[in-house]
Amino acid sequence: MIHIDSLLDESADNKEYSDQVEWLIHIFEWLRLARDVENHKIQRDRVYSVRFKFLLQLLSRNPTWKHNFVSNLSALLRHMSSVNMFTDVGMSVNTSFVQEFIRRLEDKVLPQSALTENLSSLLLEVFPNEEESILFDCIDAEVFEGLLELFDKDEALIKNFKQNIYLSLYVLSTQLLANAFTVHREIEGTIGESKTWPEAKLQELFSHKTLESVQPLLGELFALIDLCENLRQKNYDLIQVRGIKVEFVFLLESQRRRIERIHALITLLDDTKPRAVSVRLFISNLILNIHHQKSLRSFFTENLNLLTQRIVRRNSDVGEHYVTFNWEEFKKMYRSAVGGGAVTSVTVFIKFLLSSFGMAGFIKGIFDSLNYASSFVCIQSFGWTLATKQPSATAPYLAQSLKQSITESRKAMIAILRTQFIAVLGNLTLVFPICFLVSWTLHYFAHPLMNDEHAIEIFQSSNFFGPTALYAAFTGVLLFLSSLIAGWVDNWFVIHKMSDRISHHQKLLRYLGKERTKKFSEILRKNANPYAASISLGFLLGLAPQYLKFMGLPLEARHITLQTGTFATSLPIVLMQGFEWFDLINALLGLFLIGILNISVSFSLALVLAALSSKVRVSHLWSLVKWGMFLILTKPWLLLVPEERNESSH
Numbered sequence: 001m002i003h004i005d006s007l008l009d010e011s012a013d014n015k016e017y018s019d020q021v022e023w024l025i026h027i028f029e030w031l032r033l034a035r036d037v038e039n040h041k042i043q044r045d046r047v048y049s050v051r052f053k054f055l056l057q058l059l060s061r062n063p064t065w066k067h068n069f070v071s072n073l074s075a076l077l078r079h080m081s082s083v084n085m086f087t088d089v090g091m092s093v094n095t096s097f098v099q100e101f102i103r104r105l106e107d108k109v110l111p112q113s114a115l116t117e118n119l120s121s122l123l124l125e126v127f128p129n130e131e132e133s134i135l136f137d138c139i140d141a142e143v144f145e146g147l148l149e150l151f152d153k154d155e156a157l158i159k160n161f162k163q164n165i166y167l168s169l170y171v172l173s174t175q176l177l178a179n180a181f182t183v184h185r186e187i188e189g190t191i192g193e194s195k196t197w198p199e200a201k202l203q204e205l206f207s208h209k210t211l212e213s214v215q216p217l218l219g220e221l222f223a224l225i226d227l228c229e230n231l232r233q234k235n236y237d238l239i240q241v242r243g244i245k246v247e248f249v250f251l252l253e254s255q256r257r258r259i260e261r262i263h264a265l266i267t268l269l270d271d272t273k274p275r276a277v278s279v280r281l282f283i284s285n286l287i288l289n290i291h292h293q294k295s296l297r298s299f300f301t302e303n304l305n306l307l308t309q310r311i312v313r314r315n316s317d318v319g320e321h322y323v324t325f326n327w328e329e330f331k332k333m334y335r336s337a338v339g340g341g342a343v344t345s346v347t348v349f350i351k352f353l354l355s356s357f358g359m360a361g362f363i364k365g366i367f368d369s370l371n372y373a374s375s376f377v378c379i380q381s382f383g384w385t386l387a388t389k390q391p392s393a394t395a396p397y398l399a400q401s402l403k404q405s406i407t408e409s410r411k412a413m414i415a416i417l418r419t420q421f422i423a424v425l426g427n428l429t430l431v432f433p434i435c436f437l438v439s440w441t442l443h444y445f446a447h448p449l450m451n452d453e454h455a456i457e458i459f460q461s462s463n464f465f466g467p468t469a470l471y472a473a474f475t476g477v478l479l480f481l482s483s484l485i486a487g488w489v490d491n492w493f494v495i496h497k498m499s500d501r502i503s504h505h506q507k508l509l510r511y512l513g514k515e516r517t518k519k520f521s522e523i524l525r526k527n528a529n530p531y532a533a534s535i536s537l538g539f540l541l542g543l544a545p546q547y548l549k550f551m552g553l554p555l556e557a558r559h560i561t562l563q564t565g566t567f568a569t570s571l572p573i574v575l576m577q578g579f580e581w582f583d584l585i586n587a588l589l590g591l592f593l594i595g596i597l598n599i600s601v602s603f604s605l606a607l608v609l610a611a612l613s614s615k616v617r618v619s620h621l622w623s624l625v626k627w628g629m630f631l632i633l634t635k636p637w638l639l640l641v642p643e644e645r646n647e648s649s650h
Contacts, residue, residue: 004030004055008059008065008069010068011068011071012072020072020075024122024126025125028126031047031048031052032051045138047135052147053146056143059150066150070154074151074157078157078160080119081160081164083168084119086164086168087172089290090261091293092254096247097249100299101299123287127287130291133287136280136287139280141280144276162269165265165268166211169262172258172261172262173207174207175258176199176203176259177199177200179258180194181194182251184197186245186248187239198231202221211269214269215269221266225262228259232255232259235252242494243492243493243495243496246303246304246307253303264278264281267281305613307491311488312487312609314490314491314529315486316393316399316400318529319390322385322390322393322394322419322423323397325411330422334426336384336423336426337387337424337426338426339383339384340426341429341561343378343384344386344427344565345435347375347562348562348566348569349569351368354368354371362543365542366542366543369538369539370538371542372542372562373534375538376389376537376538377534377538380530380531380534385427386561387420387423387599389479389483389537390419390423391420391600391603391606392479392533392603393606394419394603396606398413398610398624399610399616402616410624413627414638416628417632417638418638418639420599421639422639428564432564432568435568436571436572448573450569450570452577455573455577460583462567462587462590463590464586464593468594469593470555471556471594472593472597473601474556475557475558475598476605477605478540478544478557480606481540482537482540483606486532493528498524498528499524502517502524508520541557541559544557558594560594560595560598563591567591
């Protein structure tokens with residue numbers, strides 16, 4: 001139990017800094033005791049306010065305690081009052097995303113710095129939880145003013161604080177201006193007239209004025225800060241159109257924190273504003289910032305959120321083309337999926353041809369990847385459809401529709417389920433009969449694609465009671481990852497202006513001519529996302545299992561269209577050998593399970609990502625999915641025949 005009496009009895013005379021630090025930690029531990037031990041009826045957000053009020057009452061009754069408290073805290077504040085306190089604590093001191101990530105990772109792994117050497121570590125020890133920021137900000141202004149009045153007679157301490165604040169403002173404004181050069185070069189491609197920038201004007205004011213002469217200019221300083229923030233927000237909006245660079249997002253976020261810190265420090269110097277409110281807000285934000293600077297989660301959320309939003313938004317645009325709402329679109333999707341199934345059957349035969357060469361390991365994975373990727377690119381180029389690529393694109397589209405209205409989202413949900421069903425059906429319409437008939441014909445003329453043992457192995461590979469579910473779910477993850485890669489590549493194309501670079505490429509112009517080169521660049525610009533999805537999916541399906549086997553994880557890919565074609569190819573040989581009906585039913589159920597898990601896992605992961613990036617509640621999306629599934633289970637004909645009434649009425 002911490003006793004406040006013993007803490008207040010401690011004199012500051014001949015006290016080492018380490019002892020002062022320990023004393024401060026104990027003081028705040030006592031201030032927080034109300035949450036856990038005493039006065040449990042105190043509202044959570046009133047803890048600090050009530051405790052500080054009680055502390056002030058104790059000090060007013062005992063002059064010795066008051067002297068000891070003020071002396072101890074004043075000595076500590078003199079150590080803490082430094083330029084580093086205002087410019088570095090709670091701020092990113094690194095200039096790149098990677099450097100900051102490494103620093104935070106080191107903080108997670110390495111032991112904490114000594115409290116006497118690191119101000120951030122000290123503040124983290126004093127305020128161990130992020131919620132301390134809220135609790136501190138809820139202290140009554142009158143109570144906090146009473147605490148500040150204890151130090152009014154220490155003019156040297158106050159003067160030292162103000163001088164350090166002013167010097168910190170100069171340092172922060174200089175850093176702000178230095179980063180502004182990078183921002184302008186990135187956005188405009190040139191530096192331009194820097195003297196007109198608000199960052200330059202702000203830095204000039206702090207470099208040519210004294211602390212006393214700044215007081216009449218506070219209104220102008222606040223106006224310049226607002227201009228800096230408006231310009232930062234404008235640049236933030238602009239990069240969403242021009243493409244997202246994580247390093248540049250990190251730079252803009254660093255600028256935002258510096259702008260906020262400058263605003264807070266200027267407010268501390270403003271005598272026209274309530275002192276207690278300004279200091280309380282500064283400490284509250286400082287607590288929040290030091291916890292933010294330690295968190296890897298907030299680091300990735302802050303810097304990758306914009307990229308995630310762009311990927312999801314781009315996938316949503318792609319997904320809109322996969323959703324059918326009328327009979328014409330419905331029939332077009334079916335024909336498109338049939339074409340995709342025909343190409344996949346060729347892919348299956350090439351796979352068997354490659355396996356006859358006896359390749360294994362990464363070599364086999366590379367050739368399988370090239371086979372799959374070429375097939376998927378061919379399907380994309382002819383405007384055909386591979387059903388398993390749809391879920392990762394249609395999930396973001398569903399999230400966007402939910403932001404419009406429940407009615408639109410329900411229409412979209414039914415349309416997505418119907419389109420997904422017809423796409424799978426279309427893929428299987430040709431892949432199964434083509435693979436079966438070709439295999440049967442070759443076997444009949446004594447040129448089988450495989451021997452009997454291999455055929456039985458393939459026949460049993462989709463066993464419902466085997467590891468099929470795990471492999472199918474794993475493939476669903478790969479399908480989702482390919483959509484992320486596609487979104488990233490699409491963003492990369494925009495950032496580096498690849499369409500313009502290709503259209504002006506001298507060698508291409510020489511061999512293809514101006515019109516063909518321009519047409520080629522336009523094709524890549526419009527199809528960067530789907531082509532990247534096709535190529536990445538091919539390599540993920542071919543190489544990921546081989547890599548995992550090398551690492552000791554024997555996971556295999558089970559893609560519904562490819563697996564159905566492979567199964568159909570083995571079926572004629574198995575039929576001629578004889579089989580148990582149970583085995584056939586077991587294999588067919590396994591194929592059904594593969595299709596369900598491929599689609600549902602990919603769709604679920606994409607739906608969660610879309611919900612997080614679009615700020616739509618996952619629970620709302622899940623309720624919508626359950627509604628759609630229940631409607632399909634009770635009215636399965638909706639998968640083929642659109643309901644005449646308004647679907648949103650259900």
